[in-house]
Amino acid sequence: MTDIVNIRLSKDANDIAERLVSTGKFENVVTAAKFALSYALKNHFADFDPATYSVPDSAGSNYNVGSVDNDGKLAALLRAIYPETETPYIYARALMVFGLMKIGERIALEGMPPVSMLCE
Amino acid sequence: MLRFTSLTVENFGPFKGTQTIDFTNENGVTIIWGNNGRGKTTLLNIFRYALFGRYKNRRGTEVDLTTLPNIEGRTEGNYNFKVVLKMINDTTRYELTRQCKVRQGIAVPKNNDDYETLVFLKENGSVLAPDARAHVLKVIMPDEVSRFFLFDGELLQEYEELLLEGTEVGSKIKDSIEKILGVPVLTNSAIDSQAVLEEYRKEKNKIAQSNAQTQKIATQMEGLEAEKREQNAELERLQGDLAGQYEERSRLEGDLQQSDHVRTLLDRMDSLEADIATKKGNKADILAQIVAQTKDAWRGLVSYRVDSILQTVAAELTELENREATHAIEKRLVDDMKQAAHAHHCQLCDQDVDEHHVQALLDRIGAYTRGVSGLNGEEQAALQSLRVRKATLESMRASSKAEILSLLETQLDKLEVEIDDSERQLKAVREELERHGDVEELANSTKAAVSALAQCLKKIENLKEGIQLTKNKLKEIENALSTLEAKLNRVSTDVDLLRAGKKVSVCEQIHDIFEKGIAAYRDKLKTDVERDATELFVGISNDPDYVRLKINDNYGLSMVHVSGELVPLRSAGFEHVVALSLIGALHKNAPLRGPIIMDSPFGRLDPDHKRNITKSLPNMSEQIVLLAYTHEVDEQQAREMLADTLRKEYRLIRYSSFHTEIEAQ
Numbered sequence: 001m002t003d004i005v006n007i008r009l010s011k012d013a014n015d016i017a018e019r020l021v022s023t024g025k026f027e028n029v030v031t032a033a034k035f036a037l038s039y040a041l042k043n044h045f046a047d048f049d050p051a052t053y054s055v056p057d058s059a060g061s062n063y064n065v066g067s068v069d070n071d072g073k074l075a076a077l078l079r080a081i082y083p084e085t086e087t088p089y090i091y092a093r094a095l096m097v098f099g100l101m102k103i104g105e106r107i108a109l110e111g112m113p114p115v116s117m118l119c120e
Numbered sequence: 121m122l123r124f125t126s127l128t129v130e131n132f133g134p135f136k137g138t139q140t141i142d143f144t145n146e147n148g149v150t151i152i153w154g155n156n157g158r159g160k161t162t163l164l165n166i167f168r169y170a171l172f173g174r175y176k177n178r179r180g181t182e183v184d185l186t187t188l189p190n191i192e193g194r195t196e197g198n199y200n201f202k203v204v205l206k207m208i209n210d211t212t213r214y215e216l217t218r219q220c221k222v223r224q225g226i227a228v229p230k231n232n233d234d235y236e237t238l239v240f241l242k243e244n245g246s247v248l249a250p251d252a253r254a255h256v257l258k259v260i261m262p263d264e265v266s267r268f269f270l271f272d273g274e275l276l277q278e279y280e281e282l283l284l285e286g287t288e289v290g291s292k293i294k295d296s297i298e299k300i301l302g303v304p305v306l307t308n309s310a311i312d313s314q315a316v317l318e319e320y321r322k323e324k325n326k327i328a329q330s331n332a333q334t335q336k337i338a339t340q341m342e343g344l345e346a347e348k349r350e351q352n353a354e355l356e357r358l359q360g361d362l363a364g365q366y367e368e369r370s371r372l373e374g375d376l377q378q379s380d381h382v383r384t385l386l387d388r389m390d391s392l393e394a395d396i397a398t399k400k401g402n403k404a405d406i407l408a409q410i411v412a413q414t415k416d417a418w419r420g421l422v423s424y425r426v427d428s429i430l431q432t433v434a435a436e437l438t439e440l441e442n443r444e445a446t447h448a449i450e451k452r453l454v455d456d457m458k459q460a461a462h463a464h465h466c467q468l469c470d471q472d473v474d475e476h477h478v479q480a481l482l483d484r485i486g487a488y489t490r491g492v493s494g495l496n497g498e499e500q501a502a503l504q505s506l507r508v509r510k511a512t513l514e515s516m517r518a519s520s521k522a523e524i525l526s527l528l529e530t531q532l533d534k535l536e537v538e539i540d541d542s543e544r545q546l547k548a549v550r551e552e553l554e555r556h557g558d559v560e561e562l563a564n565s566t567k568a569a570v571s572a573l574a575q576c577l578k579k580i581e582n583l584k585e586g587i588q589l590t591k592n593k594l595k596e597i598e599n600a601l602s603t604l605e606a607k608l609n610r611v612s613t614d615v616d617l618l619r620a621g622k623k624v625s626v627c628e629q630i631h632d633i634f635e636k637g638i639a640a641y642r643d644k645l646k647t648d649v650e651r652d653a654t655e656l657f658v659g660i661s662n663d664p665d666y667v668r669l670k671i672n673d674n675y676g677l678s679m680v681h682v683s684g685e686l687v688p689l690r691s692a693g694f695e696h697v698v699a700l701s702l703i704g705a706l707h708k709n710a711p712l713r714g715p716i717i718m719d720s721p722f723g724r725l726d727p728d729h730k731r732n733i734t735k736s737l738p739n740m741s742e743q744i745v746l747l748a749y750t751h752e753v754d755e756q757q758a759r760e761m762l763a764d765t766l767r768k769e770y771r772l773i774r775y776s777s778f779h780t781e782i783e784a785q
Binding site: 024025026027031032034035037038039041042045073076077079080081083114115116117118119120 | 407410411414415417418419420421422424425426429433505508509512513515516520521522523525526529533
């Protein structure tokens with residue numbers, strides 16, 4: 001299976017990433033999306049399978065993997081975490097979208113939480 | 121007895137929409153509670169505006185109509201405002217409406233001319249004509265005495281002026297006191313008798329001029345009378361000019377005070393803007409630090425998962441590596457045994473190996489070869505993969521950014537709260553500045569106002585000097601007239617002249633009776649006021665050594681110590697108590713009875729005095745409306761003190777900076 005070369009977020013996930021950016025605490029949507037990827041790995045590793053996750057839509061912004069992972073470390077990490085994968089960027093997209101949606105659920109419930117709380 | 125039954129305000133001051141305060145028909149006290157800035161003084165001024173059509177600030181300067189509509193109402197495009205005051209005077213019902221409407225064709229009023237003021241007074245349901253309306257209002261609540269019915273606690277210290285001789289404020293208050301006490305009934309009679317006397321004197325002079333014997337004296341007298349009229353007219357003109365200059369001085373002082381206030385607001389605005397800019401700069405710095413942290417935060421955040429997977433990978437790797445190491449050792453041992461069997465010599469112990477032992481070695485080699493095997497190809501690949509994964513995972517380990525982010529976000533939150541607070545203050549300052557109109561123009565006019573005030577003060581001095589000179593001149597004329605009058609009476613033998621002289625004499629005696637009556641009435645009033653004020657004062661005062669009040673010719677009241685000594689320098693609190701005692705006594709002795717509306721009258725007083733005054737309120741007038749800020753007087757204590765004389769309570773509730781609601785308790 002061929003991996004993707006562009007990461008396109010879903011519309012809702014993109015909106016949440018932009019909300020995070022609008023706090024002024026994230027440099028851009030990519031940073032917020034990578035943060036959300038880690039958030040999903042930290043908190044939903046057991047209950048989330050990026051291999052089977054279907055991203056609801058591709059109406060969000062589109063980012064070349066080079067701009068998301070210019071040193072390849074993200075792909076390497078995902079390969080290390082998911083050794084069976086040959087498509088780390090498909091996983092990355094799934095984790096980003098899922099993580100952003102989960103953060104979105106927290107925002108809806110408790111308002112915009114401090115980033116430090118999302119890190120805990 | 122005049123009594124207010126309700127007040128309805130519409131889009132007026134802080135009172136948005138239409139709001140009504142209902143007063144009771146029963147004697148007693150209504151308390152309207154409200155914190156600073158909620159509209160207590162505005163309510164007092166609205167009563168004044170309803171009755172007299174003027175809205176003045178504390179300096180007595182009239183304010184522009186454009187500043188009176190509710191600010192939120194103005195924002196919504198409503199610049200009209202209205203007040204309806206319902207009253208009962210004895211058994212007659214009145215409804216006074218004063219409404220300011222923006223003239224047709226004007227979208228945003230810029231000055232008073234842009235407003236049309238509508239005034240209606242209904243008497244028992246029928247609208248009165250303007251003349252009748254003015255007359256009724258003058259009878260039921262004359263403007264001249266309103267200070268005793270509608271008073272601002274902050275201005276009670278003015279009554280101290282009554283203890284000083286010849287002050288402008290003291291003189292005005294004395295006039296008001298005499299008006300409320302009904303002295304003008306007598307003074308007007310004296311003025312009328314004086315006018316009749318003047319007529320008789322003219323008649324007498326005319327007769328005297330027709331007689332050769334007295335003609336010369338009469339002509340001299342006529343000349344002096346003409347001069348006297350001239351001087352009186354001049355005195356009147358000077359006094360009128362002086363009153364005008366006093367008003368001008370008050371206006372200019374008000375303008376300057378407003379300018380000072382505006383300058384203070386401008387300084388405050390500048391300081392807040394600078395403060396906000398600094399804090400926003402700090403906020404940007406902190407945000408930049410946060411952004412720097414969140415850029416790599418994903419690595420710290422995933423570190424927990426990396427550690428957990430790393431443990432599994434390391435365990436799997438160890439197992440495979442252990443197997444690989446064991447296999448290597450065993451392979452080397454087999455190789456050594458093979459070498460020994462082949463060479464019949466063991467290199468490890470440097471001993472020859474005989475055939476029997478060679479066979480044993482070959483058997484053992486066979487057994488090892490069968491029992492031990494190395495990693496297969498798949499395992500080798502897995503080992504390689506695990507090594508790569510382990511290296512990758514180890515390289516991704518990073519510390520969490522949670523702590524540093526928490527610290528930065530706490531600083532950011534604190535700054536945001538501070539910025540928000542400063543911005544709200546700035547908004548309030550800007551809105552207040554906007555209410556002052558064109559700020560720059562106001563600042564520029566300050567210089568002109570200072571110069572105008574200096575000129576005004578000079579004019580006042582000149583006018584005072586001119587008035588004194590005119591009075592001296594009049595006295596000279598009066599003396600000269602008296603001398604000529606005596607001479608005329610001595611030389612006069614003409615019957616008509618004697619008869620005219622008799623008329624003058626009788627009229628002089630009548631006038632004298634009025635003058636003496638006025639003096640006697642004043643003395644009686646002073647005695648009564650002194651007695652009633654003392655009674656109130658003793659009830660309010662918490663110092664038993666201050667046994668009574670002593671009144672002076674200006675109705676000023678001094679406190680008398682038990683030793684009989686006048687208390688020379690009384691405290692601000694006692695000034696307040698004495699002023700309230702005077703007002704209460706005036707109400708007891710005035711022919712005109714009406715409600716007292718007092719704004720923040722407890723400001724300077726200690727708890728004992730507050731309690732005593734609260735208890736005395738029902739004795740001051742049949743209807744009392746007290747405007748008090750929360751904690752100015754203890755609410756529960758006030759209810760207990762007033763008991764069933766407390767008829768109603770309202771509270772001024774803040775909805776926003778520019779919206780107060782009057783809510784019944």
